[in-house]
Amino acid sequence: MRLRHLLLALVVVAIWGVNFAIIKLGLRQVSPLGLGVARFFLAAFPWVFFIRRPDVPLRLLAGYGLMIFALQFGLLFTGMKIGMSAGLASLILQLQVFFTIGLSVVLLGERPSVWQISGALLAFCGVGLVAAHVGGEVTLAGLALLIGAAAAWGGGNVVSKRISQTNASVNVLGLVVWGSLIALPPLLIVALVLERETFLDSFTGLDWVSAGSIAYIVYLSTLFGFAVWSRLLGLYPVSTVAPFTLLVPVFGFLGSAVLLGEPVQDWKLIASALVIAGLCLNLFGPRLFKRRAPAIDPPPSQG
Template sequence: MAVKDTLLALLVVVIWGVNFVIIKLGLHGMPPFLLGGLRFLLVAIPAVFFIPAPKIPLKWLALYALTISFLQFAFLFCAINLGMPTGIASLVLQSQVFFTIILGTVFLAEKIKIIQILGTLIAAAGMVVLAEGGMTNRLSAMPPVGLLLTLTAGLCWAFGNITNKVIMTTAPKTPILSLVVWSALIPVLPFLLCSWIFEGQAVMVSSLVNIKVPTVLSLIYLAFISTIIGYGLWGTLLSRYETWRVTPFALLVPVVGLTSAALILGEQLNGSQLIGVAVIMLGLIINVFGGRLMRRKTARCPPV
């Protein structure tokens, strides 16, 4: 990968890692469903007037939008709003890697390898350690429901990945930015409807009338920087290089997420949580790089 593209990949990692802190700051002045609705409204408008619509069936566009945009961020925003530490959320959300592998075997008949099973089991053990370590009264304490909601967000992201795989298989020339922008129109109504039902009309009106500068800046970051710029750069890199060259950079997102949460929000990890984080990262690394390392070892040591 060229140096310039490597720097672009690292820029996306930083953008997405800091994203979790930005969500937390945005939730200080606006409830989660309303924040989600306005985020995707800004992603879609005015971009849909300049970017052509993707030439794919509406059912796939809707399924992609409802899983990777609406459900994923509805659960994630609610988890953080309920007290899920943002740094840990950035790591737990990477459970989407393992959920995607499992769903791929179920819906796409993809073959799962032993090394992927091993990585998944190790990461699952890390999740257990992390959950046990989070039941404290420290800054790093996390409510069990927050962990459950974040895992559910990871599962929804995985369903979105499978939908994206189907879209790119049936319509391989679909521009990723076109998919992101036009799919952003769909979750706006469900978000606002959920806000109306669960957060209340009075809260919605009050949040909009009394909106603060930090909330506005959070919405701008979430819509334009994290979504349009982040996904645009990521899609460009995936179009230039093999997926195995690009996707491992995503492993650095939790590192940036944990670091930014510690520096900006003062979140701290206790000993048990540090162990859990390390075990989860080990599982992710084995899952991404394990097969490649095994193939290299086999190539270097051919059977006698």
């Protein structure tokens, strides 16, 4: 990978990691579903008038928008509001990798490898450690919603696989813009029903911190991040680009410590190590095994 592309990849994962602290700042004034509505409205408009709708079946586009946007971020923002620190949220959400594998087995008939199963078990041990420290900045409800958000992301990834099978050259930025448009109406309806006055009051006298948080989430994390990432995936194999996402929780904890003053206790480091080790096992296990496997001499000829 060329140096400038390497730096771009690092910039994007840093933006995505710090994004969790930015979300926490935005949630101080804006309601969780209100933040989601603002995100999807600004990610969709005015861009839908300039970016063509992706050439994929409408049912797949709708499934993508509802799962990977409306459901995932509705659960993520609500979970972070009611009881999940920004750093831990950046970690728990990475479970989407294993939910993607599990749903692919159930829905697409794929067979998981021993590395994927081992990695999932290791990562969920890390989640168990987080669950053992419920109280204070982490609540059981918040943890459950974050796991649900990771599952929704995994479901969206399965839809993405179906989309790529339909159109291998689909415009990823177009998916983001049009998926945001699809996510907007259901999330707005749910916000008006569940949050009511809180939702409407969120945007009254919006301070610069909340406005800046929304701008960061929409323009840097969503539009810029996905545009650059899709460009990198077009230039290099997935196996070259994907490992950079392992740094998202690292930047997540750094961002939450610097911007929010969140403490990083030993148990958080251990939980992070377990989850990241599980992700590494899933990503690099097969290649490491092949590289270290001893050569086996062919059996002697019987002739």
